[in-house]
Amino acid sequence: MPTRMRITMLPDVILHTAMSVDGRITNFPADLGLYYGLAAQWNPDAILFGSETVLAAVRENPALEVPPEHEELFTPPPGTKEDPRPLLVIADSRGRVRCWDAIRKWPYMRDVLACCSAATPADYLGYLKERRIGTIVAGDDRIDMRAALEALNRQYGVKVLRVDSGGTLNSVLLHAGVVTEVSVLIHPVIAGGKADPTMSDPLKAGIMDLQVPLLLQSAEVVGDGIVWARYRVQGRKEA
Secondary structure (H helix, E strand, C coil), X not given: CCCCCCCCCCCEEEEEEEEECCCCCCCCCCCHHHHHHHHHHHXXXXXXXXXXXXXXXXXXXXXXXXXXXXXXXXXXXCCCCCCCCCEEEEECCCCCCCCHHHHCCCCCCCEEEEXXXXXXXHHHHHHHHHCCCEEEECCCCCCXXXXXXXXXXXXXXXXXXXXXXXXXXXXXXXXXXXXXEEEEEEECCCCCCCCCCCCCCHHHHCCCCCCCCEEEEEEEEECCCEEEEEEEECCCCCC
16 A cells, blocks of 8 residues: 655744844833734734743743632633634743743733643643643654644644744744744844843754845834844745
8 A cells, every 4th residue: 555645734933023233132122012013914823932931021020920729720711712812832841831820811812832842841741731731742852843833733723823932942943944934123223231132042052053044025114213124934844
């Protein structure tokens, strides 16, 4: 009998980032209204955060740390399949995010989902199960992002995914060859300060040879002197 080939499907993956002229993604007053307004045009089925992004948000907003006795927050909202809002997916191989119940209250997400690996601590996987957090396990020591994205498409119908994260996860996704588009909002400011964080951090990702050719699709001035540049990633690996 002929061998049946497995067809793999990847969602479109958009890296959307606000930055200063000197390449910083923090330490300057980003126009968040414009950032999220433009981001909505992709109408994503899911938004991907890295655990570092979530932990940084918790440090800035301690109210995210909701006491665990709020049991009603662990119950997935009803009717999520019909809900047009995107899923919020958090890549957390080391099992550090512990504010899922609070995140579930965010009004612009229909539900939450965790991406882990075989190395994720068993007690953390149990913690997710107790809180009824959908979980994709892909990869051994680290998350296999290609396999995780294929699972998002196959199991959850994710066709468009926007990444709202820092340089480590961005670098992993670029290195895996799964990114479709890079969108940057370049603000007219020199942010100064430390040399990081930036939108790509191959050092923290452990990928020192990362280099990705891009093809400019459009560039325009939006908002108050902000340049919005959109690039297609050349040679995305579909299989």
